Amino acid sequence: MGLYGQRAGCLSILCEDEMQAVAVKSQLQQIARPMYSNPPVHGALVVSIILNDPELKSLWLKEVKGMADRIIGMRKAFKENLEKLGSTLSWEHITNQIGMFCYSGMTPEQVDRLTNEYHIYMTRNGRISMAGVTTGNVAYLANAIHEVTKPN
Template sequence: LCDDEIQAVAVKSQLQQIARPMYSNPPLHGALIVSTILGDPALKSLWLKEVKGMADRIIGMRKALKESLEKLGSPLSWEHITNQIGMFCYSGMTPEQVDRLTNEFHIYMTRNGRIR
């Protein structure tokens, strides 16, 4: 907290100067980890196996969600849940439906209905 707007502007300026290099120049250790894993056939094989396991789990969770919604008698088509690929999935819910889930049932997601 700052005493006034002038001080807030000065603090913001200093924070931006600190933050800028952190985003423009990511730390080297991430690249070194990737290089180590991809450069070692055994580690690369293990990594690929683990990535496949994660992808299969996501596919399984989507399938289970779709099946559960159908078993509950939802009249809607939930094919879009299992047809999507990637880490995130769009539920097809409106912002108002998401708000209701949040406010009444404490289920949280982005207002565009994206789930993970």
């Protein structure tokens, strides 16, 4: 079981010079040290409560299945949309893969075009978060990918 969003946040400090940056880093390391020595228990407590209560565990498993089924459905819709657009590439890997991420096979240059021309963001190795694909955006995503992957 994973708990998403248990991050404390981000702190950015702009220093005037390297000497000041070294001093600030030293102070921040002293502040952060106790956080690593005494890890939070909140997440573990939540997991323990859910897994030790049959009703909560059953509900959790049902929700996990629902999320997995939704992602599988989005993978199918994504592939079908690409095929409907007449893409000559094979997109079998989209439905053959499992999990929240899809490795699209796009090049860094194609990913850059998606970002610059269509405002679609993913890692430059072409990894797509399938959790962010919905019935409302799957056609747009497929069209954009079709456009940037078409042979010239």
